[in-house]
Amino acid sequence: MIEENPNEIKSAEIIVGIPSYNEADLISYPTKIASEGLIKYFGDKNSVIINCDNHSADGTKEAFMGTPTEVPKVYLSTPPGVKGKGNNFKNLFRKACELSAEAIVVVDADLKSITPRWIKNLGQPLFEDFGFVAPLYVRHKYDGTITNNIAYPMLRSIYGRRVRQPIGGDFGFSGNLSEIYLKQNMWESAISQFGIDIWMTTTAITNNISICQSFMGRPKIHKPKDPSAALGPMFSQVVGTIFDLMIQDTDFWKEIKWSKPTAIFGFGLGEIEMPPAVDVNVERLHQNFLEGMNKHSELLGLLLSEDIYKKLNEIKTLSFTNFELPANLWAMILTHFAVAYKNKVVERTNIMEALIPLYFGRTCSFVLESEPMTTQQAEEMIEEQCIIFERDKPYLLKKWLE
Amino acid sequence: MDKNKVLIVDDEEVILMLYKEELEEEGYDVITTSDGYKLLEKIDTEKPDLVLLDIKMAEYNGLDLLQDIRKQFYNIPVILCSAYSSFKGDLKSIAADYYVVKSSDLSELKQKIKMALEGRHSAE
Numbered sequence: 465m466i467e468e469n470p471n472e473i474k475s476a477e478i479i480v481g482i483p484s485y486n487e488a489d490l491i492s493y494p495t496k497i498a499s500e501g502l503i504k505y506f507g508d509k510n511s512v513i514i515n516c517d518n519h520s521a522d523g524t525k526e527a528f529m530g531t532p533t534e535v536p537k538v539y540l541s542t543p544p545g546v547k548g549k550g551n552n553f554k555n556l557f558r559k560a561c562e563l564s565a566e567a568i569v570v571v572d573a574d575l576k577s578i579t580p581r582w583i584k585n586l587g588q589p590l591f592e593d594f595g596f597v598a599p600l601y602v603r604h605k606y607d608g609t610i611t612n613n614i615a616y617p618m619l620r621s622i623y624g625r626r627v628r629q630p631i632g633g634d635f636g637f638s639g640n641l642s643e644i645y646l647k648q649n650m651w652e653s654a655i656s657q658f659g660i661d662i663w664m665t666t667t668a669i670t671n672n673i674s675i676c677q678s679f680m681g682r683p684k685i686h687k688p689k690d691p692s693a694a695l696g697p698m699f700s701q702v703v704g705t706i707f708d709l710m711i712q713d714t715d716f717w718k719e720i721k722w723s724k725p726t727a728i729f730g731f732g733l734g735e736i737e738m739p740p741a742v743d744v745n746v747e748r749l750h751q752n753f754l755e756g757m758n759k760h761s762e763l764l765g766l767l768l769s770e771d772i773y774k775k776l777n778e779i780k781t782l783s784f785t786n787f788e789l790p791a792n793l794w795a796m797i798l799t800h801f802a803v804a805y806k807n808k809v810v811e812r813t814n815i816m817e818a819l820i821p822l823y824f825g826r827t828c829s830f831v832l833e834s835e836p837m838t839t840q841q842a843e844e845m846i847e848e849q850c851i852i853f854e855r856d857k858p859y860l861l862k863k864w865l866e
Numbered sequence: 867m868d869k870n871k872v873l874i875v876d877d878e879e880v881i882l883m884l885y886k887e888e889l890e891e892e893g894y895d896v897i898t899t900s901d902g903y904k905l906l907e908k909i910d911t912e913k914p915d916l917v918l919l920d921i922k923m924a925e926y927n928g929l930d931l932l933q934d935i936r937k938q939f940y941n942i943p944v945i946l947c948s949a950y951s952s953f954k955g956d957l958k959s960i961a962a963d964y965y966v967v968k969s970s971d972l973s974e975l976k977q978k979i980k981m982a983l984e985g986r987h988s989a990e
Contacts, residue, residue, distance in 0.1 A: 600957070624985065628960070679957060722985030724943075727936060728961050840955040854981075 465555050466519070466543065468529065471536040476563045477509040478502065478587055480535075480571065483552040485518040487573035488527040490687075494575045499533035501583025514559060515573075516552035517541045524573075550660035554651065560642040567591060568642060572633040577685035585678040585730040586636035596668035597636030598627045600677040600728065601684050605834050605842035606742040609827045610702055612846050615662055618706055618798065621853035622860075623669045623713075624720035628677060631661035631702060632684070637668070644671055650712065658698040659705030666709045670716045679730040683739030699823065700816040707805040710864075718861055722854050738839065749828035750784050756821020763818045767804045772796055779825070789822070789829040791849040792856070797822055799860045806864065869895040870983055873914035875905060875931070876947070877923040881968070885918065888972050889979070902926030909939055916982055918975075919962070921948040929958040936961050943982035947975065 480498040484491055495513060502511040512535060515528040519541045529539055540555045542548070553570075560568045567590035569583055582599075589597045611631055619630045637645075648667060655663045668675055710717070757764070757780050765773050772793065779789055801819050805812055834842040872894045874885050882898040889896045899908050902923060909917065917935065921928035932944055943963040946953070951967050959965055963985070964978040 600960075602957075624988070626960070719988055720985075721988040722981045724941075724985055725961050725963055727940060728933075728958070731933070731958060844954060 465558065466541040467559075468525070468539040470529075471538075473512050473536055473538055473563065475510060476512040476565050478506050478511045478567045478569070479556075479560055479563065479565045480511070480513045480569045480583060481553075481556040481560075482513065482515050482528070482571060482573050483517075483549050483556070484515060484520060484524050484528075484573035485547065485549075485552075486520045486522045486524060488520065488523040490576070491515065491524055491528050491573045492531040494571050494573060494578050495528055495531040495533060495537070497578045497580055498569075498571065498583055499535040501580035502535045504580050505584035506587060511535050512538055512563070514538045514540060514556060516556045516559075518547045518552060519544045548657040548660075550651075550654075550656035550658075550663070553660050553664070554646070554656070557642045557646045560639055561646065565639045565642070567636065567638060569636045570634060572686055574686045575634070575684070577682045579682060582634065582680055582682075585680060586634060589676050589678060589729045590636050590638050593674055594636075594676045594727070594729075595638040595641050595673035596665070596675045597678050597729070598665060598675065598726075599629050599632040599634045599680050599684070600730075601629070601632070601680040601682065602737075602739055602839060603629075603684060604739040604742045605837065605839055606744045606831060607684075607739065609830070610699060610823075613794065613823070613826050613830060613849070614703060614798070615706065616846070617795070617850045617853040619662070619666065619669075620723045620850050621857050622710060622717045622720070623666065624717070624723045625669050625675065626723050626725050626850075627665055627669075627675065630665040633661060633686075634680075634684070635661075635664065636678070637664070638673075641668060641671075641673055644673075650708070652708070654701040654704045654708065658701040659708075662702055662705050663709065666706075666713070670709075670713045674727075676727040676729045679728060681730070682737050685740060695820070699820055700813070703819065704805075704812070704816055707802050710802055711806050714864070718865070721857070723850070744827075744831050746828055746831045747784065749824045749831065750787055753789075753821050753825035753828060754780060756818075756824065760818040760821065763810065763814060764822075767809060767815065767818060768797065768800050772800065776822070787825075787828060787832060789825040791852050794822075794826045794849075795853045795856045796859075797826075799856065799863060802860070803863045803866075869893060870915040871895045871897065871912065872916050872918060872979065873909065873912060874898045874918045875902065875923075875928070876900060876918075876920040877925070878920075881920070885972070885975075889976075892976060892979075894979075902931055905931055906934060906938055909935065909942065914942065915986070916943045916945065916979060918945050918947055918979075921946055921953050921959075922950065929953065929956055932961055933958060941986065943986050945975070945978055945982060
């Protein structure tokens with residue numbers, strides 16, 4: 465681990481961590497706001513802001529260290545060539561343990577909507593009864609499609625806890641949980657990359673850490689991603705981590721039925737600001753679905769049951785305007801993929817690759833169906849989808865244990 | 867096996883009577899109250915397995931009562947019942963286990979009660 469600690473900070477009660485890779489243009493803003501939040505709400509505590517970076521070549525370190533702040537700063541980096549958000553978090557966990565921190569708040573380096581209050585709301589519950597704090601913010605109905613169609617419904621139905629933003633990127637966790645994270649023996653590739661967020665949330669649940677969701681008041685505004693264009697390796701890393709954790713934690717989740725709400729912190733912030741629109745190229749999603757179905761046709765026949773495969777081929781013939789890949793079918797598809805992944809029916813990378821076009825299909829269907837809906841109506845649709853996942857869990861368990 | 871105890875909180879007498887009768891027929895031990903001020907005390911003494919909570923009461927806001935319940939009795943399943951679906955838009959409502967719009971057909975409510983109790987017992 466590379467470290468620059470000009471103030472020779474040796475202990476801190478609270479840390480704000482900012483993971484990054486090539487965020488020179490944007491990192492100054494969350495750094496400045498983090499300092500303001502720490503001074504305003506945790507002025508009686510020793511604090512430090514830590515940038516955990518992937519040895520960015522664009523001047524991220526200089527932008528971070530050069531931001532004027534009242535709170536001291538530390539720069540950490542993976543060695544040159546070592547990338548991954550999870551690797552940045554691992555360095556942060558180590559440093560948090562070394563500094564004997566009680567509370568660690570993490571915010572994304574590209575955040576444009578962060579306020580000092582976010583630092584309070586993610587940090588304060590950690591000095592009360594909670595060990596893990598997930599964010600709660602209003603997002604545009606097309607923002608967070610992996611969250612809405614996979615991470616949230618799967619986490620909720622499998623582990624029985626409703627954490628609405630399990631991969632929100634902005635978290636709070638205790639020093640004690642940092643130690644637990646470091647002791648886990650699952651520091652494999654997906655977790656060292658984008659799998660880290662779902663891994664942290666799930667690990668908090670399976671270690672019976674007290675969890676709350678903290679209301680941020682403002683929507684998350686960051687670099688938006690069109691799900692048809694900017695999926696990249698993130699999909700496979702997040703979903704692969706969900707499947708890996710299902711394998712590891714079967715004994716924890718197999719008896720759980722339905723789901724429980726999670727405690728809320730931070731209401732009373734006044735009027736809720738609505739999120740900006742996210743553009744989605746829905747025709748491209750449809751096209752990606754059709755192309756992927758053709759490309760992986762043989763493999764899909766192997767991974768899915770006959771009736772599901774038949775249904776998918778029927779859906780393939782629907783026109784764009786009538787296109788629909790319904791939530792109940794989507795829940796069954798994920799069940800079969802999870803089981804195939806566990807049983808290593810074929811190479812796991814091939815399994816994940818075959819799932820991507822079906823995810824495009826589900827996202828396309830979700831966008832078309834929710835197009836005339838308000839944010840709230842779309843939210844209700846996501847809740848209904850979650851109930852379907854929960855209702856189908858006995859089927860998942862049966863297949864899983866076969 | 868002991869019956870599950872359900873506490874119904876509503877300020878309409880007719881709703882309390884209807885729900886009590888229907889849920890007793892389903893095999894639940896039902897207690898009722900229209901007194902929001904003493905709700906936490908009631909939960910503490912009666913130890914219900916589940917709370918059915920009206921949102922729009924003349925003297926109380928069910929969503930505020932829900933926050934109070936959650937601070938003290940985190941694990942009790944709470945189902946919000948309302949004549950209006952508009953309160954689903956209030957983020958405070960997500961602290962409830964389920965949200966049911968009031969109807970003369972109680973089948974959805976009965977199903978959600980069953981789910982909430984199963985969920986609670988499976989997590990114990």
